[in-house]
Amino acid sequence: MSAPTTNAIEAHGLVKRFGDKTALHGVDLAVPTGTVTAVLGPNGAGKTTAVRILTTLSAPDAGTATVAGFDVLTQAVEVRRNLGLAAQDATVDALLTGRENLIMIGELHHLGRKDARKRADQLLEEFSLTEAGGRLAGQYSGGMRRRLDLAATLVARPPVLFLDEPTTGLDPRARAELWDVLDGLVDRGTTLLLTTQYLEEAERLANDIVVIDHGRVIANGDSRELKRKVGGDQLRLVVRDEDQLDHAAAILQRGAGAEPQIDRQSRTATVPTSSGVAALAAVSVALADAGIDVDDLGMRQPTLDEVFLTLTGKPATDEPATGPNATPEEITR
Amino acid sequence: MSAAPAPDLHVGRSSQPIHDTWVIAKRGLLHMRRQPEALTDATIQPIMFVLLFAYVFGGAIVIDGGAGDYKEFLMGGIFAQTLTFGVFGAAMALAADRKNGAVDRFRSLPIAKGAVLGGLAVANLIKGLLPIILMSLTGLVVGWRTHSSALEVAGAYGLMILFTFAMIWVGVLLGSKLPSPEAVQGVAFVAIFPLTFIASTFVPTESLPGVLQTFAEWNPVSSLATALRDLFGNSTEASYAGAPWPVTHAIEYTLIWNVLIIGVCAPLAVRIYQRSIAT
Numbered sequence: 001m002s003a004p005t006t007n008a009i010e011a012h013g014l015v016k017r018f019g020d021k022t023a024l025h026g027v028d029l030a031v032p033t034g035t036v037t038a039v040l041g042p043n044g045a046g047k048t049t050a051v052r053i054l055t056t057l058s059a060p061d062a063g064t065a066t067v068a069g070f071d072v073l074t075q076a077v078e079v080r081r082n083l084g085l086a087a088q089d090a091t092v093d094a095l096l097t098g099r100e101n102l103i104m105i106g107e108l109h110h111l112g113r114k115d116a117r118k119r120a121d122q123l124l125e126e127f128s129l130t131e132a133g134g135r136l137a138g139q140y141s142g143g144m145r146r147r148l149d150l151a152a153t154l155v156a157r158p159p160v161l162f163l164d165e166p167t168t169g170l171d172p173r174a175r176a177e178l179w180d181v182l183d184g185l186v187d188r189g190t191t192l193l194l195t196t197q198y199l200e201e202a203e204r205l206a207n208d209i210v211v212i213d214h215g216r217v218i219a220n221g222d223s224r225e226l227k228r229k230v231g232g233d234q235l236r237l238v239v240r241d242e243d244q245l246d247h248a249a250a251i252l253q254r255g256a257g258a259e260p261q262i263d264r265q266s267r268t269a270t271v272p273t274s275s276g277v278a279a280l281a282a283v284s285v286a287l288a289d290a291g292i293d294v295d296d297l298g299m300r301q302p303t304l305d306e307v308f309l310t311l312t313g314k315p316a317t318d319e320p321a322t323g324p325n326a327t328p329e330e331i332t333r
Numbered sequence: 334m335s336a337a338p339a340p341d342l343h344v345g346r347s348s349q350p351i352h353d354t355w356v357i358a359k360r361g362l363l364h365m366r367r368q369p370e371a372l373t374d375a376t377i378q379p380i381m382f383v384l385l386f387a388y389v390f391g392g393a394i395v396i397d398g399g400a401g402d403y404k405e406f407l408m409g410g411i412f413a414q415t416l417t418f419g420v421f422g423a424a425m426a427l428a429a430d431r432k433n434g435a436v437d438r439f440r441s442l443p444i445a446k447g448a449v450l451g452g453l454a455v456a457n458l459i460k461g462l463l464p465i466i467l468m469s470l471t472g473l474v475v476g477w478r479t480h481s482s483a484l485e486v487a488g489a490y491g492l493m494i495l496f497t498f499a500m501i502w503v504g505v506l507l508g509s510k511l512p513s514p515e516a517v518q519g520v521a522f523v524a525i526f527p528l529t530f531i532a533s534t535f536v537p538t539e540s541l542p543g544v545l546q547t548f549a550e551w552n553p554v555s556s557l558a559t560a561l562r563d564l565f566g567n568s569t570e571a572s573y574a575g576a577p578w579p580v581t582h583a584i585e586y587t588l589i590w591n592v593l594i595i596g597v598c599a600p601l602a603v604r605i606y607q608r609s610i611a612t
Contacts, residue, residue: 055441080443091434095367096360107356108442110349136367152438 007066008033008160008191009054014063016049016215023049024215026063029193031208033159036182036192038202039210042308046215047195048088051164054193055085068160084153088164092148094138098129101137101152109156116155123151127181143174150181161185163194167201179204199307203227211311218311229310233299235279236270240293245269248292255283267295350445357439357452358459361426365460372460374422379415379464383471386411386535408468408477409561410534413554415464416493417529419500420507423457424517427508427606450606454501461497465490480566489564492587496557499591502598509606533558538580539573550577553590559583 009031016024024046031037039047052058054065056076065072068082093101099120106116124133127147132140137148146166153161166182167175182205186192196202202209203223211219211226219226227233235256239248242264249269252260256279260271273279280299287294302310365372391403427450430436439449479486511517531541531548532555541549549555560583561567579586 057437057440077443080441083441085438085441087434087437089434091438093360093435094433095364100363104356104360105442108353108439108444110352110443 006033007031009037009065009067009193011050011054011065012063014050014053014065015061016046016053016058017061022215024053024060027212027215027217029054029065029210029217031191031193033191034186034189035207036186036194036205037208037210038206039193039195039212040197040199040202040307041195041212042197045212047212048164049215050212051085051162051193051195055083055162056080057085081156082158082160084156084158084161086146086149086153086161086163086166088168092137092140092145092152094136096137097134098137098140098144098148099124099133101148102155105152105155111156119155123154127151141174143170143177146170146174146178147181150178154185159189160191161193163192165195165197168197175201199301203301211307213308213312226307227301233273233276233301234270235273235283236268236296236298236300237283237287237294238266238268238296240267240295242267244292247290248287248294251286251290251292252283255279255286273299348445350448350451353444353448354451354455357444357448358455359452361453361456362459364426365456371422371425372463374418375415375460375464376467378418379411379468380471382411382415383407383468383475387475390535402476404472404476405478405565405567406537406562407535408472409558409565409567410532411472412465412468412493412561413496413532413558414529414534415468416461416496416557417500417525417554419457419461419464419497420504420525421517421521422460423453423501423504424507424511424521425504425514426457427453427505428511428514428517431508432513447603450505450603453505454498457501457504458494458498461494461501465493465497477567481564485564485566488584489561492557492560492564492584492591495591496587499594499598502595502602505602506598506605509602528552529554537573551579553587555579556583556586556590560587 007030009029011027011029014024014027014029015022027046027050029037029039029050039050041047049058053060054067054072056072056079059073067079070078070082072079092098093104096104102120102123103116106119107113109116111119121130121133124130127150129144129147129151132144137145140148150163150166153163163182167178170178179201182192182194186205192205194201194205206223208220208222209226210217219229221229235252237248237252237260239245245262245264245267249260249262252269252271256271256273256275258271258273260269262269276299280297284294284297287297386407387404391407430449430453436449507517507520511520531545532538532552533549534554538546538549538555556579559580563583573580
């Protein structure tokens with residue numbers, strides 16, 4: 001076990017029960033200081049429960065955890081001084097203006113009235129909310145509300161940030177904007193733990209990905225390791241005419257060097273590939289030469305459901321909000 | 334790399350319970366100001382009740398053996414009823430904050446223990462002054478007068494503020510226990526509404542039949558109404574033969590209730606609140 005000071009977040013054997021339902025079955029986590037870890041899992045996997053324990057909102061039935069070196073059970077106040085939490089549904093105060101929200105949080109961090117105001121204006125600026133700062137947060141769009149929520153967690157410049165599904169419910173543009181903001185924070189050395197249902201998001205933001213299912217960690221590693229486990233990029237082809245599917249699949253097999261999975265109903269063939277764009281180019285030329293009508297051809301990543309299928313041998317128990325078969329393209333649409 | 338905690342926080346380290354409580358109280362007051370429709374129970378409703386009862390029922394209800402007319406009798410009762418309804422405001426605010434995640438956000442901040450409930454209580458106490466002032470003014474307009482010393486009148490207002498404070502803790506207890514503002518409304522309507530009517534609020538308890546009369550005589554809403562009438566010099570109630578101790582000593586009886594409610598409800602509410610968020 002490493003010294004607690006090298007990991008900004010550390011958890012050992014966290015167990016949490018609600019009645020006879022066990023939400024966490026002994027979860028271990030280690031997030032090195034200054035890095036980003038994504039906890040990936042479907043609804044009901046235990047992500048939020050883990051975050052609530054690490055942020056002192058809930059006490060574990062067994063196990064220990066430290067944040068910034070402080071014990072979440074015995075040193076809760078020190079832990080709270082060092083963390084920022086953006087809960088799953090943005091908990092901004094709808095009846096306060098954006099600016100008032102931030103000032104209140106600043107005052108509760110004991111910044112002093114003047115500094116709290118200064119910090120609020122600074123954050124509004126940083127999150128492109130200066131103009132909206134005087135409007136009630138209840139009138140904000142989903143993306144603005146998330147940005148305000150995130151700004152609120154940053155008021156006291158916490159070294160450790162917890163974001164529980166920060167982009168759920170956001171449109172693609174708002175999501176991309178939020179990702180950029182998070183990049184900036186990470187550049188400044190903030191340690192980040194975020195939960196997500198999207199492999200794409202975990203891969204985009206995180207150094208390490210922890211896959212969690214039914215309250216257990218079922219895989220753990222950087223995205224390259226994880227992708228190696230689940231097969232990495234795929235080429236996916238949809239033909240217009242089902243009669244041409246077998247012919248097309250054969251071309252796909254030659255280009256990618258592996259046997260494709262065929263789904264006749266959706267006229268789709270999918271094959272894992274390690275050579276990416278080169279394989280895509282070769283296949284598209286070959287398809288054109290063979291005169292096959294193609295509806296769609298592209299590279300994609302495995303969905304969360306496929307990750308779970310590979311790791312557990314069964315689909316994710318609770319379907320992600322966008323449905324089990326949603327491709328990343330569909331998710332971000 | 335050694336990552337000792339928080340290098341660049343210019344965050345105060347000391348615990349500041351009064352400051353934290355006031356920040357949360359300010360938020361509560363802003364909420365009230367921005368939801369005028371939620372303030373009607375403290376503004377329009379008491380004014381309306383004074384006017385309705387004074388002019389609609391005032392002619393029909395005759396108070397036996399009383400010195401003043403019905404308007405004088407009425408005021409103590411309306412004060413008592415409206416202050417009892419103060420339970421709703423605190424309960425609804427807390428239930429809403431628990432439901433929408435505000436309580437979680439506060440708890441993830443390094444604020445003083447008790448600041449969330451303390452702030453709620455302070456905001457509701459300030460809000461509670463509003464109906465007291467508005468009803469007094471409306472009462473004066475319709476012809477209510479006090480016939481006692483300035484000290485007794487001050488005592489009456491002190492008793493009202495104490496009662497308001499007690500009701501806030503009943504509200505906090507409800508708000509910690511019930512899952513949503515809607516549930517609060519349901520429970521409060523069934524439990525509290527009748528409590529304010531089976532009392533000497535609008536009619537003398539002697540006029541009530543058997544069991545209801547006994548209930549009304551020992552009902553703290555009655556005793557507050559009677560205590561206020563005594564202190565304002567509007568009393569008609571204490572005089573009847575065979576009146577039990579709560580009626581003849583309404584001020585003492587009301588004080589005991591207030592101390593009991595605060596002494597029991599406040600610690601219990603804090604405990605239940607803490608348990609309700611510890612999952």
